Amino acid sequence: MRQPGSRWESARRPRWWPCRTSMHPQESPMPRSAVRSPDVIRQARHLLRQGTVAMDMLDPCIGRSWQRCLALGVLPGGTHEIPRLSQTELKDLRDSHDTLLRLSDPLLAALAGELKDCQLVLTSRDATVLKACGRRFSLEPRLDIAAGIQLDERWFGTNAPAVAMFEKAPVLVRSSEHLLFPDNPVSCVAVPLVDPDEHCLGILDLTFDARHRYPEHYLGRLEQVARALKRDMFIQRHETHWVLEIQSDVMAFDGMGAALLAIDEDGVIRGHERQTIAVLGMEIPQGTDIEALLGQPWARLKRQCRDGAELLAIQSLSGTRMARLHAPRRWRGAVAALGRSASASVADDKGRTRPCLDSLVAGWEPQQAREAWRAVRVLKAGLPVLLQGPTGSGKEALARGLHEESGAQGPFVGLNCAAIPESLIEAELFGYVEGAFTGARKGGYRGRLLEANGGTLLLDEIGDMPLSLQARLLRVLQEKVVIPLGEHREVPVTAAIVAASHRHLELEVASGSFREDLYYRLEGVVVELPSLAQQSSLVEQIHELWQRLEQQYQRRVVLAEALLARLAAYPWPGNWRELQHCLETALVGLEPDASRLDLEDLSPRWQRKLMDVTPGSLGQSAPVRPAAEPSDLAIRELTLKHMQKALAAHGGNMSAAARALGISRSTLYRRLEQACR
Numbered sequence: 001m002r003q004p005g006s007r008w009e010s011a012r013r014p015r016w017w018p019c020r021t022s023m024h025p026q027e028s029p030m031p032r033s034a035v036r037s038p039d040v041i042r043q044a045r046h047l048l049r050q051g052t053v054a055m056d057m058l059d060p061c062i063g064r065s066w067q068r069c070l071a072l073g074v075l076p077g078g079t080h081e082i083p084r085l086s087q088t089e090l091k092d093l094r095d096s097h098d099t100l101l102r103l104s105d106p107l108l109a110a111l112a113g114e115l116k117d118c119q120l121v122l123t124s125r126d127a128t129v130l131k132a133c134g135r136r137f138s139l140e141p142r143l144d145i146a147a148g149i150q151l152d153e154r155w156f157g158t159n160a161p162a163v164a165m166f167e168k169a170p171v172l173v174r175s176s177e178h179l180l181f182p183d184n185p186v187s188c189v190a191v192p193l194v195d196p197d198e199h200c201l202g203i204l205d206l207t208f209d210a211r212h213r214y215p216e217h218y219l220g221r222l223e224q225v226a227r228a229l230k231r232d233m234f235i236q237r238h239e240t241h242w243v244l245e246i247q248s249d250v251m252a253f254d255g256m257g258a259a260l261l262a263i264d265e266d267g268v269i270r271g272h273e274r275q276t277i278a279v280l281g282m283e284i285p286q287g288t289d290i291e292a293l294l295g296q297p298w299a300r301l302k303r304q305c306r307d308g309a310e311l312l313a314i315q316s317l318s319g320t321r322m323a324r325l326h327a328p329r330r331w332r333g334a335v336a337a338l339g340r341s342a343s344a345s346v347a348d349d350k351g352r353t354r355p356c357l358d359s360l361v362a363g364w365e366p367q368q369a370r371e372a373w374r375a376v377r378v379l380k381a382g383l384p385v386l387l388q389g390p391t392g393s394g395k396e397a398l399a400r401g402l403h404e405e406s407g408a409q410g411p412f413v414g415l416n417c418a419a420i421p422e423s424l425i426e427a428e429l430f431g432y433v434e435g436a437f438t439g440a441r442k443g444g445y446r447g448r449l450l451e452a453n454g455g456t457l458l459l460d461e462i463g464d465m466p467l468s469l470q471a472r473l474l475r476v477l478q479e480k481v482v483i484p485l486g487e488h489r490e491v492p493v494t495a496a497i498v499a500a501s502h503r504h505l506e507l508e509v510a511s512g513s514f515r516e517d518l519y520y521r522l523e524g525v526v527v528e529l530p531s532l533a534q535q536s537s538l539v540e541q542i543h544e545l546w547q548r549l550e551q552q553y554q555r556r557v558v559l560a561e562a563l564l565a566r567l568a569a570y571p572w573p574g575n576w577r578e579l580q581h582c583l584e585t586a587l588v589g590l591e592p593d594a595s596r597l598d599l600e601d602l603s604p605r606w607q608r609k610l611m612d613v614t615p616g617s618l619g620q621s622a623p624v625r626p627a628a629e630p631s632d633l634a635i636r637e638l639t640l641k642h643m644q645k646a647l648a649a650h651g652g653n654m655s656a657a658a659r660a661l662g663i664s665r666s667t668l669y670r671r672l673e674q675a676c677r
């Protein structure tokens with residue numbers, strides 16, 4: 001384990017230039033401005049040919065690299081081949097760096113989209129290229145930087161990933177400092193990527209035109225990415241905890257010098273990142289109470305986070321600090337990462353995020369939404385509710401939302417009455433004892449009703465339940481007891497029942513296929529789910545769904561405005577299911593490095609469908625949804641969302657966000673101002 005203060009702890013060093021880690025006053029008596037100038041480096045190369053590394057003329061980390069190369073006999077003028085891994089070796093290497101590749105993917109995709117004129121290179125811990133994307137500079141073929149090439153100094157001489165690996169610090173290598181290839185017109189910056197324990201995972205490198213005047217900006221951007229990766233890993237490691245990210249400085253919002261604390265539900269600190277001690281200027285023993293540290297009620301901080309006030313001002317020993325509270329995964333949705341309320345969605349056990357009740361009813365008429373909230377209260381009181389709506393309108397999603405909102409401690413259990421043969425529904429629902437019938441499981445089966453005890457049972461497509469079972473179900477609802485098949489005694493049922501159907505049950509009653517008495521028992525609260533075409537804020541809803549998908553697939557992709565407008569104008573006959581399928585396939589089918597989704601990126605079938613619908617023709621294509629006409633307000637909302645998203649994706653950097661949106665910085669300012677008016 002490395003000690004605090006080791007060179008991996010890049011975020012603790014002051015941000016000055018050049019090569020802050022390796023600069024040592026005694027080593028470089030020349031004025032700082034002179035070191036690294038092309039003339040001085042030329043003189044140093046001249047001396048190198050005579051076997052001397054002129055440390056006083058070079059940036060110290062470059063000087064050390066030249067010394068290593070000299071000792072290895074790697075000298076300018078060589079034309080040898082540079083080793084590359086075979087496909088099998090490369091696959092093995094990539095497999096052994098799986099975590100790095102997976103976690104860095106969304107960050108690199110965003111960076112590649114932002115820095116189009118650069119080449120972005122991710123290497124292994126020993127500087128072998130795992131992945132290269134972005135611009136390709138036309139260098140000699142043997143220098144072509146592609147996956148599998150080994151950038152070890154033994155072959156490649158001085159280069160940024162290898163120097164960063166040795167120095168364990170961010171580095172800049174200017175074109176003429178590349179020992180073997182001084183005439184290549186590219187400079188490079190590289191940073192080590194480390195995990196929260198300061199273990200090196202790999203190196204991130206950016207190669208760019210040597211004429212660029214401010215290479216340190218590139219280095220700063222890479223440091224931000226390295227920091228974000230480390231933070232994401234910490235948060236992921238503590239996914240059941242709250243993570244409080246405290247900025248080192250009240251004015252700093254880039255997260256570079258932040259302290260990270262993992263806190264449990266009761267406010268007890270369960271872990272912290274190494275640099276936290278330095279940032280807060282104090283030891284933090286495990287088990288410390290966060291309230292004692294901050295002098296602020298923990299419950300209030302959590303509430304603020306749930307209410308969406310993610311950026312918090314907190315008091316610490318050294319004064320006011322800005323902090324960000326990340327909710328545990330149970331609460332966290334994609335939106336949380338992008339600066340919205342953390343309670344808009346919940347994650348299921350497969351890591352997919354699901355909308356919560358608030359967000360499910362966001363586009364509904366107020367009266368319909370009120371019924372959904374009434375249903376929560378009714379369920380809490382132990383009475384059944386009925387959900388009715390067209391296929392794909394989200395009945396099951398709503399049932400889950402009601403269950404979560406009701407605060408039930410037991411599980412959510414579903415039974416689709418249309419999906420199981422009539423002969424099996426009875427056993428599935430009511431359970432049975434061992435030997436109750438031929439083929440009964442050894443030990444019997446509790447049945448879904450009892451499995452859901454203390455929680456919620458969704459009886460989906462209840463209109464398909466056989467009439468004979470409807471009578472038994474009615475008894476369960478009235479008496480709150482069940483008699484499993486082959487059993488003689490009654491077993492209490494404490495599950496709340498949600499029934500759902502796409503059929504109009506009142507009509508089914510009239511036609512005799514649904515029992516009238518059961519219908520009356522269920523119709524106390526009927527929530528009618530609107531079709532997607534009847535919902536008002538479709539733009540917003542598509543946005544939220546997109547963010548959830550981004551979270552699920554760990555990608556950051558901007559949805560082009562023109563495409564979003566078309567999606568919002570499409571009538572979606574298959575409702576949420578169709579919309580979700582369209583967006584999900586679009587996202588997973590997108591090139592791994594793409595950072596934006598346009599109409600042209602969709603499958604030809606979807607392109608054709610969406611081409612036929614324009615926001616202008618919306619009135620004709622979806623007459624039932626006049627509210628979805630892209631009003632000024634909707635367009636303003638859409639624009640604001642897009643800009644906010646781009647800003648969040650680029651850590652608040654206006655220039656980078658403007659570039660990603662394809663507009664100038666001043667236009668971005670102007671549009672933000674207009675949208676917020």
Ligand SMILES: Nc1ncnc2c1ncn2[C@@H]1O[C@H](COP(=O)(O)OP(=O)(O)OP(=O)(O)O)[C@@H](O)[C@H]1O
Pocket residue numbers: 355359360389390391392393394395396397398460502545576577580
């Ligand atoms: N408000 C919503 N926001 C985003 N996705 C939703 C929403 N509602 C439903 N979905 C998604 O749409 C799909 C269909 O939803 P669900 O199964 O709940 O519909 P349903 O009405 O029960 O369908 P069916 O009548 O065919 O059983 C699911 O993948 C669900 O996650």
